[in-house]
């Protein structure tokens with residue numbers, strides 16, 4: 001397998017993977033969505049709430065705020081030695097909010113949450129929690145825990161994780177450069193350059209085939225296909241973990257799952273035989 005990093009920053013990563021197949025890529029995608037843990041608020045104690053929103057709605061909104069995650073510093077609650085339903089310092093972080101609209105209507109933002117661990121904070125300070133009218137207040141204590149996307153989407157560390165085959169576009173000599181394929185392409189992959197059609201951004205192609213369908217030639221002068229063994233893999237983080245870290249975790253988890261699979265196959269074999 002050959003991997004080329006096409007783009008990488010704190011929030012997203014795009015890889016070109018040669019020699020991979022769809023089941024393997026899909027396994028990694030599903031593990032990133034469902035198994036790579038991250039922090040989210042899971043319990044809220046509302047001490048005072050005179051806002052227009054019910055306690056449950058505020059708790060739900062808090063749960064959906066992405067929190068920067070430290071996978072080294074915390075245990076998954078089910079794996080923590082404390083075995084306590086309330087958690088301990090190794091499996092729980094508390095965040096407090098104590099706010100009031102003294103002068104007039106105002107919005108309470110995620111940045112007002114005070115975390116006991118400065119490394120576990122909302123990824124953005126600008127997520128609205130509730131609007132308070134004059135003299136309304138909100139006081140609460142929230143508890144964040146590591147969790148997995150398969151249990152609740154609030155623990156999903158990505159806003160997007162997709163893959164697609166690497167596209168291939170061929171334009172034959174029959175093309176009369178009518179430009180219909182250029183106009184119809186939703187991703188602006190093609191461009192008209194004088195009396196010919198050129199490929200401007202091959203990677204952007206979604207393989208939708210609209211350009212083939214619109215071509216007036218019979219057979220169409222444009223052909224869109226894909227390389228079976230080459231995949232473009234995209235990860236877009238919510239900001240809780242870096243895309244690179246998520247990929248590393250996903251590979252580790254897949255490795256553990258395969259080891260467990262082999263172990264169980266061996267056990268079953270020895271039971272039979």
Ligand code: SF4
Pocket residue numbers: 169184185186187188189190204205206207208209210211212224
């Ligand atoms: S297949 Fe779709 S995205 Fe790709 S070039 Fe044709 S119209 Fe554009």
Ligand code: SF4
Pocket residue numbers: 171174175176177178179180181182197211214215216217220221222
């Ligand atoms: S629609 Fe067909 S003939 Fe027209 S420019 Fe595209 S490939 Fe050429």
Ligand SMILES: [Zn+2]
Pocket residue numbers: 077080081082083084087088089090091092
């Ligand atoms: Zn614990």
